[in-house]
Amino acid sequence: MRRDVFQAIADPTRRAIIMLIAVQAMTPNALASHFETTRQAVSKHLKILSECELVRAENQGREIYYRLEIDKMQEIDKWLEQFKKLWESRFNQLDDVLARIKSDQKQA
Amino acid sequence: MRRDVFQAIADPTRRAIIMLIAVQAMTPNALASHFETTRQAVSKHLKILSECELVRAENQGREIYYRLEIDKMQEIDKWLEQFKKLWESRFNQLDDVLARIKSDQKQA
DNA sequence: TATTTAAGAAACCAATTGGTTGCAAATTTA
DNA sequence: TAAATTTGCAACCAATTGGTTTCTTAAATA
Incomplete structure (x- = not known):
């Protein structure tokens, strides 16, 4: 599963989170x-946000606090x-764009 | 099918387009x-981009030119x-955010 | 210690996604 | 007019999505 920031913000609930x-x-x-969803649904969103490093989990007793990683934003x-x-x-500028897209695809 | 700009840019091919x-x-x-995909696959992406008004089709003979709608960006x-x-x-600022999220959900 | 609470993990589900192939319509060209 | 080109559309497919329910683990509390 390849996650990126753009996939992360595609969902409105995740944007609200x-x-x-x-x-x-x-x-x-x-x-x-x-x-209006369940805790589990939110947890799934948090998992996705964690996978693309938009969010960091911080244990505190039996609770887990999620905080935003501003860098990824x-x-x-x-x-x-x-x-x-x-x-x-x-x-x-078309040639430049083409070159940039090609190099982007290489590194992806 | 509810489309929005964030869903549109979630796909890397669409971002390149x-x-x-x-x-x-x-x-x-x-x-x-x-x-590296087929013309039909690109057409599907263009359809999605059209649906959220990020792109406008312009007939020119048997060809169709797609141009970007900067407003939506x-x-x-x-x-x-x-x-x-x-x-x-x-x-x-938490109260403000909560209010804003609630009103966003209402209008959606 | 027994109970409650917070949270992740797994199994499952319907809907959506990105892609394919095949076809028909319309325009251009020979 | 016949052939070639450009395109959209529909049917189909496997994978992913957002969600659910159930279960387990771990910490706090009675």
Whole structure:
């Protein structure tokens, strides 16, 4: 299962979770109380967020606090900035884009 | 099928398509030549991108040019900016976030 | 110690995804 | 007009998704 940040934020519940734990670390139960799904469903979302390192688990007694890893969030920003830059200077840039896409596919 | 911009950019091929047509409008065939999938697979991606209005089709003889709708791209930016703002002033803001999430769910 | 609470893990399910092949419609070209 | 080209659409497929229920483990509490 290859996870990345973009897959992580594709789900609206996960985006809401990100917003919540951006403010303060929370436990799965605390998070679940803000949604209409079960605790287990939230846990699954947290697992996905953990797998792409958007979230870090922190044991505290029998509770587990999840906190946001801000670094990974910046990957989205980075992509958007790359896009904006491309858009702004988009004339006669096609060769550059093709090269960039090819190298992206290599490293993936 | 409820589509949104975040689902659209979840797929790496679709992100590449976005970058390509950001530079210049392209036909499905032209796009497909840059990937290792079939023309039909690319067409399916274009359909998804059309459904969430990230892309607009433009007939030109028997060819169909797809061009990027920059407005929709700004929705991603908007969300990110919202997040950044939240992150920067994240202390004692939990009530605000909860209210915002509730109203988001209502309108969805 | 017995009970309650918090959470992960596994098994299962229906719906969706990304992809395929085959076909039909429309436009261009010979 | 006949052939070739460009494309969308439908049917199909395996894998993944988001969710559920059930079970186990571990910590806190009575």
